[in-house]
Amino acid sequence: VAFDGLRDYLDRLDEAGLLWHIEKEVDADHELAAVIRHLRDKPVIFHNVRGHSVPVVGNLFGNWSALEVALERDRTELLQSYQERVRHPLEPVLVPTGPVKERIILGDDIDLATLPIPTLNALDAGKYIDAGIIVASDPEYGANLSIQRMQIQGPREAGIWIAPMMHLEAYRQRAEERGEALEIAVVIGCDPSLYIASQAYEAVDTDEYDIAGGIREKPVELVQCETVNLQVPAHAEIVLEGRILPGVRRTEGPFGEFTGYYGTAGERPVVEFTAITMRREPIFQTIYIRKPPAEGVLLSSLPKAASLFELLKKVVPEVQGVYLPPAGCGKYHAVVSIRKRHDGEGKQALLAVLASHMAVKHAVVVDADIDIYDHDDVEWAVATRSQFDLDSIVVTGAPHNLDPSATKHGNNLITKVGVDATLPMVHSFPPAVDVRQDVLADVRANWASYGAHTRTPADTSA
Ligand SMILES: Cc1cc2nc3c(=O)[nH]c(=O)nc-3n(C[C@H](O)[C@H](O)[C@H](O)COP(=O)(O)O)c2cc1C
Ligand SMILES: [Mn+2]
Numbered sequence: 001v002a003f004d005g006l007r008d009y010l011d012r013l014d015e016a017g018l019l020w021h022i023e024k025e026v027d028a029d030h031e032l033a034a035v036i037r038h039l040r041d042k043p044v045i046f047h048n049v050r051g052h053s054v055p056v057v058g059n060l061f062g063n064w065s066a067l068e069v070a071l072e073r074d075r076t077e078l079l080q081s082y083q084e085r086v087r088h089p090l091e092p093v094l095v096p097t098g099p100v101k102e103r104i105i106l107g108d109d110i111d112l113a114t115l116p117i118p119t120l121n122a123l124d125a126g127k128y129i130d131a132g133i134i135v136a137s138d139p140e141y142g143a144n145l146s147i148q149r150m151q152i153q154g155p156r157e158a159g160i161w162i163a164p165m166m167h168l169e170a171y172r173q174r175a176e177e178r179g180e181a182l183e184i185a186v187v188i189g190c191d192p193s194l195y196i197a198s199q200a201y202e203a204v205d206t207d208e209y210d211i212a213g214g215i216r217e218k219p220v221e222l223v224q225c226e227t228v229n230l231q232v233p234a235h236a237e238i239v240l241e242g243r244i245l246p247g248v249r250r251t252e253g254p255f256g257e258f259t260g261y262y263g264t265a266g267e268r269p270v271v272e273f274t275a276i277t278m279r280r281e282p283i284f285q286t287i288y289i290r291k292p293p294a295e296g297v298l299l300s301s302l303p304k305a306a307s308l309f310e311l312l313k314k315v316v317p318e319v320q321g322v323y324l325p326p327a328g329c330g331k332y333h334a335v336v337s338i339r340k341r342h343d344g345e346g347k348q349a350l351l352a353v354l355a356s357h358m359a360v361k362h363a364v365v366v367d368a369d370i371d372i373y374d375h376d377d378v379e380w381a382v383a384t385r386s387q388f389d390l391d392s393i394v395v396t397g398a399p400h401n402l403d404p405s406a407t408k409h410g411n412n413l414i415t416k417v418g419v420d421a422t423l424p425m426v427h428s429f430p431p432a433v434d435v436r437q438d439v440l441a442d443v444r445a446n447w448a449s450y451g452a453h454t455r456t457p458a459d460t461s462a
Contacts, residue, residue, distance in 0.1 A: 002216045002218040003188055003191045003192060003193070003330065003337070004191065004235045005100060005191050005217070005233070005235030005236065005237070006057070006190055006191070006192075006235075006236075006237055006283060006285065006350065007082050007098070007283070008191070009060070009191065009192050010045065010057065010060075010283075012069050013043050013066060013172070013258055013429070016028065016065065016069055017043045018042070018043055018063075018065055018066055019043045019044070019045060020039055020042050020043065020044040020045070020086050021044075021045055021047060022035060022044060022045065022046045022047065022048075023048060024048065024308055025048045025050050026046055026048070026049060026050065026360055027048070027049075027050050027052065028049050028051075028052070028056070028116045028117065028118040028119070029118065029119040029127070029131065030120075030122070031059070031307075031391025032046060032049065032056060032117055032118045032286070033118060033119070033120040033121065033162060033288050034360065035114050036058045036059055036288040037285060037288065037290065040051070040062075040109065041059065041062040041063040041293070041294075042049050042059055042062060042063070043057070043058075043059045043060050043062055043066050044057065044058050044059050045057045045062075045283075046058075049116040049438055051116075052114075052115070052116040052150060052183070053281070053432070054115060054116050054281075054282055054283065054284050054285055055116075055283050055284070056116050056118070056283070056284045057189070057283055057284070057285050057286070058131075058285070058286045058287065058288055058289075058295075059288065059295050060195075060285065060295070061192070061287075061298055061299040062295040062298065062383070063142065063298070064078075064298070066085070067280045067298065067302065067451065068410060069213070069289055070192035070193075072195065073232055075199070076218070076303075078302060079305055079309065079322070080187060080320070082103050082196075082215065082302060082303065082306045083306045083310065085214045085215050085217065086200070086214045086303075086306065087213050087214070088217075088422070089207075089210035089211055089212055089213060089214040090188075090210060090213030090218065090219045090220075090358065091207075091209070091210055091212060091213060091219060091397050092209040092212075092219050092221070092222045092231070093221055093222065094209070094222050094223070094224065095223060095234050096129075096223070096371045097221065097223055097234070097378060098221065098223050098233075098235055098237040099234065099235055099236075099279045100176075100223060100232065100233065100235065100237070100238075100239055100277050100278060100279060100412070101223060101234075101277050102257070102278065102279050103276075103277065103279070103280055103282040104275065104276075104277050104279050104315075105275065105276040105277075106224060106226070106227065106274070106336050107197070107256070107274065107275075108156075110155060110156040110273050110274075110275070110276055111155045111156070112154075112155055112156065112158070112273070113155065115154075115238070115284055116284050117129055117152055117284070117286075118286050120256060120286070120288055121255075121256030121262070121290070121397050122264055123254055123256070124254065124256055124262075125151055125253050125254055125255060125265065126151055126152060126153075126374075127151070128149050128150060128151055128152070128154040128255060128437075129149070129150045129152070129158070129188065129253070129288050129400075130147070130149045130150075130286060130287050130289060131137055131147065131152060131189075131195075131285040131287040132147065132186035132187060132188045132240070132360045133145050133146070133147055133186070133188075133190070133194055133195065133225065134146055134147065134148050134168060134170045134184050134185070134186055134187075134269070135184060135185040135186075135187060135230050135231070135232060136168055136172075136182060136183070136184050136230070137171075137189060137230055138171045138174060138175075138181070140205070141167070141170070141204050141209045142205055142207050143172065143208070143230075143231075144167045144168060144171060144204075144207075144208060145194065145197060145198040145208035145209065145212070146166060146167060146168050146199075146208075147195075147198050147199070147287075148160055148161060148162050148166070148168060149161055149255055150186070150271060151253070151255070153250065153252075153270070156242075156272060156273040156274075157270060157271065157272055158270070158271045158273070158401055159250055159251070159253075159268050159270055159271075160268060160269050160270070160271050161252055161266075161268050162268075163314055163401060163402070164401060165358060167204045167235050167354065170204060172244050172269065172349070175246065175451070176243070176246045176247065177299075178217075178288055179246055180246060181243035181244060181245050181246055181272075182243065182244040182246075183228035183229060183242075183243050184230070184241075184242055184243065184244060185225050185230045185232045185239055185240065185241050185242075186239065186240040186241075187232055187233060187236045187238075187239055188236070188237060188238040188239070188284060188285055189236060189237030189238055189239070189283050189284065189285040190233050190283065191212070191216060191220070191233065192236065193212045193213075193215035193216040193220075194208075194210070194212045194220065194233060195213035195299060196215055196302065196303060197209070197211040197303070198214055198358050199300040199302075199303045199304065199308070200303040201303060201304045201307040201308075201357065202307065205444075206240065206356075209222070214329040219364065220233055221233065221234040222234060222452040223368055223393065224372070225241050225275070225277075226241060226275045226277060227241045227273060227274035227275040228241045228242070228243070228274065228275075232277075232409070237278060237282040237283045237285070238278040238279075238282045238284065239276070239277045239278065239279075240275075240276055241273065241274050241275040241276070241277070242271045242272055242273035242274050242275075243271065243272055243274065244269050244270070244271050245269070245270050245271070245272055245361075248267065248269065249267040249268060249269060249270070250267065250270050250271045251265055251266070251267060251268075252265065252266065252267075252268035252411055253265035253266060256289050256290060257289065257402060258289055258292065258294065258296045258297055258300075258329055258330070258402075259292075259329050259402055259403065259404060260290065260291030260292060261404045263402065274414060275309065275447040290388070290458040292326045292327055292328075292329050292330065293326035293327060294326070295327050295344075296330075297329055297330030297331075297343070298326055298330065299328035300331070301324040301326065301331065303322045303323055304330070304331060304357065305322045305323060305410075306322075307356075308322045308324075308325065308336075308353065308356050308360075309321075309322045311352060311356050312336060312352055312353065312356075315348060315349065315351075315352040316338050316345055316348060316349045317334060317335070317341075317351065317458065318338055318339035318340075318368075319338050319339045320337040320338060320339055320368045321336070321372045322334065322335070322353075323336075323372040323373055324370070325375070328361075328362070328379045329359075331357065331359035331360065332359055332360070332361040332362060332403065333360075333361070333362050333363070333364075333399075334353050334356075334360050334363045334370070335363075335366065335372045335378055336349055336363065336365045336366070337365070337366050337367065337368050337370055337372050338365060338366075338367070338368065338422065339367075339368045339421050340367060340392060340423070340425065341425065342425060343424060343425045345418030346365045346391070346420035346421075346422035346423070347418075347438060348395065349365045349420075350393050350418035350419075350420055351363055351393070351418075353418070354393065354395060355419050356396070358399060358400050359400060359402075359403075360416070361400070361403065361414055361415075361416055361417070362416075362417050362418075363416075363417075363418040363419070364378060364381075364382060364418075364419045364420060364421055365418070365419070365420050365422055366381045366385075366421050367381070367385075367421075367422045367423055369420075369432070374378040374462070378421075380420055381421040382421045383430045385421045385422065386419050386420060386421040388419070390420050391416060391419060391421065392420070393416075393417070393418040394415060394416070394417055394441065395415065395416040395417075396409070396410070396413075396415045397413050397415075398413065398414050398415070398416050399412060399413060399414070400413070400414045400421070414458050
C-alpha cells in the first residue's frame with residue numbers, strides 16, 4: 001500500500017472523490033465537530049480554523065469506501081487482505097531525518113494552544129487530542145502503539161485516560177512501580193496503516209510498527225525523538241514528545257465515548273510534554289467520537305475482527321467470516337459464520353468468540369449461507385434457526401468497563417450471551433425458499449429484454 005504519510009492518503013481520497021473540503025472559517029470548539037456530525041461518515045478537511053494556520057482533517061476512516069482506499073482493496077476483501085498482510089510483519093527502519101523534524105520546539109517554548117485542538121461533544125471537559133497514536137516502550141515488551149484520549153490541561157500538560165486492560169496501562173504501571181515516568185510520543189497525522197495497526201488486537205509483546213509495516217507491505221521509516229528514547233514515523237505531521245508522570249493524578253473527563261455515552265470524570269494520570277516536532281506547515285487530525293456507527297468503531301473493528309478470525313480458526317476449522325457490526329460499538333456484538341461439520345460446533349464457536357475479547361458481549365453464530373454483513377439475513381437466521389433454551393449460552397459476571405449498562409451488575413460486570421443460530425446436522429430441516437437458480441441466472445443475463453420501467457421516470461434503480 002505504502003502511502004508515505006497522511007498527505008498521500010488525502011490525495012487518494014481526493015482522487016476517489018471522497019474527501020470534502022470546507023473553506024469557510026470554523027471554530028475548533030464545537031463548530032468543527034458539528035460540521036463533521038452533519039457530514040455523517042464523510043472524510044473532511046477544514047482549511048480555515050479560526051485563529052490557526054494549521055488545517056484539520058477528520059472522519060478519515062469514517063466509511064468503508066475510505067477504508068477501501070486506505071487498504072487498496074474492495075470491501076469484500078478487506079478482512080482477508082488485512083490478515084494476509086499482518087501475517088508478514090515487517091520491522092521498521094531507522095532513517096537520519098524526515099519531514100517531521102522541519103520544526104522543533106523544546107521545553108517552555110511549547111504551547112499546545114498554537115495547535116487547532118478541538119472541543120468535540122457538548123459536555124466534554126475541554127479540548128482533546130483523540131487521534132494521536134501513543135508510542136511507548138517497555139524494557140521487556142518492546143514498542144507499543146495505541147490511541148488514548150488526552151485532555152489539554154495547560155500549555156504543555158494533558159490528562160490521559162488509559163483503560164485498565166490496555167498495554168499502555170501495563171507499561172505505565174511498570175514504570176510507576178520503578179518510580180519512573182513513562183516516556184511517550186504522540187503521533188498526530190500519518191500513514192493510515194499506523195492508525196490501523198494502533199488498533200491491532202495482539203499480544204503485549206507485539207510491536208505494532210511491525211504490524212504497520214506488514215499492512216503497508218514496506219517497512220515504516222522512523223526517526224529518533226529529540227527528548228525521549230523513542231522512535232516516530234519520519235513522515236508524520238506532528239509529534240508531541242513527553243512523559244506520563246509517576247504518582248501524579250488530576251481530574252480528567254467527562255468525554256463523549258464510542259459507546260454513544262459520556263465517559264465519567266475521574267482522577268487520571270498526567271502527561272508533561274518536552275518537545276513538539278512537526279512539518280513546517282502541518283495538518284492536524286481529529287476523530288469525532290459519537291454514537292455509532294462512527295469513525296472510531298470502524299477503524300478499530302477491522303483489526304479486531306481479523307484477530308478474532310485467526311483465533312476462531314484454531315477452534316472451528318471451517319470458520320467463514322467474522323463481523324463486528326458498527327452499531328454494536330464495533331466490539332460488543334460479533335457475528336460469526338461457520339461451515340458446520342458436526343453438532344455442537346456452533347456452541348464451540350460461541351465459547352471461543354465470547355472468550356476472545358472482554359468487550360464481546362452478544363455473539364451470534366450462523367451457517368455459511370448467511371451473509372454476516374446483512375442484518376436482515378442474520379436476524380432471519382436467529383428467528384428461524386434457534387431456540388433460546390437449547391441454543392444460547394449465558395455468562396454472568398464477566399468484566400468490562402465502558403458499557404454504561406454494566407452498572408446494573410454493580411462493579412463493571414457484564415453478562416455475555418451467545419446464540420447458536422446454525423442448522424442442526426441430524427434433524428431434517430426444511431430447505432430455504434428460492435426460485436430455480438438457472439431461471440434466475442437467465443433472467444439476470446437477459447434483464448434488458450424485459451423492458452422493465454416505472455410509469456414516472458424518477459426511479460431508475462431497477
Ligand atoms: C478514536 C479512538 C479513541 C480511543 N481512545 C482511547 C482512550 O481514551 N483510552 C483507551 O484506553 N483506549 C482508547 N482507544 C482504544 C485503544 O486505542 C485500542 O484498544 C488499542 O488497540 C489498544 O492498544 P493495545 O492493544 O496495544 O493496548 C481508542 C481507540 C480509538 C479508535
Ligand atoms: Mn499493543
